[in-house]
Amino acid sequence: MTPQHQIRADYDARTIVVYQAYSSTIADAALRAGRFVTPFSFQRMTWIKPSFLWLMHRSNWARKPGQERVLAVRMTREGWEQALSQAVHTTADPKAVAQAAVHLQWDPERSLRGAALNHYSIQVGIGRHLIRTFAEEWVVGLTDLTPQVHKAAALVRNGRAAQAQRLLPAERVYPMSRTMEAHLSPM
Known part of the structure; x- marks a missing residue:
């Protein structure tokens, strides 16, 4: 049985992949520059998600206006863990949330077809100061x-979920210390 709150991600010894959906203007500029x-905004919070299927639900498989492009953002695990260590739950005291450099929330994980599952995926909001x-x-x-x-969305729409599943990134449990698990645990 999957624990209620657990980070699952595509990662290696040095990096972790998080996902974001953008307009073509932002995605094209970022991809050209590497x-x-x-036009990526350095003045507002950006939300990163290690769950590919959660982002597919949120962006409607890259069909929502302003979310037509899906980028896999490979970041250092050191940076990811630094962000997590500074995270404040969005359900915490509003004053603490307002002052937080990083926001954290847990949302229901999604199935290939977008149904809410009985366990949660993490979203991390990197504030404008970071x-x-x-x-x-x-x-x-x-x-x-x-x-x-x-391609995966078309396969799902055409009843070929098994083929679509093979196109998804491999996500597995992300290792964390007990201290970090306690910090990230919902209140």
Whole structure:
């Protein structure tokens, strides 16, 4: 049985992949530069998600306006864990949330067809005070997954879920210390 709150992600010894959906203008500029650049906003919070299927639900498989492009953002595990260590739950005291450099919330994980599951996926909001650190130091690579997303979505719509499943990134339990688990645990 899957624990209620558990980070599952595509990661290796040094990096973790998180997902974001953007407009083509932002995605194209970032992919050309190999990093986030204007028109990406360095003045507002950006939410990163290690759950591919949660982002597919949120972006409607890259069909929502302003979320037509899905990027796999490979970032350092050191940066990811630094962000997590500073995270404040969005359900915490409003004053603490307002002052937090990083926000954290748990949302129901999603199935291939978008149904809410009985366990949760993490979302991490990198605030404007850390956004440049995220973009310039923690991010080590960007990959456009939009063609893969469209292909998988078409397979799901055509009743070929098993084939679509093979196009999804491999996600497994992300290792954390007991201290970090306690910090991230919902209140």
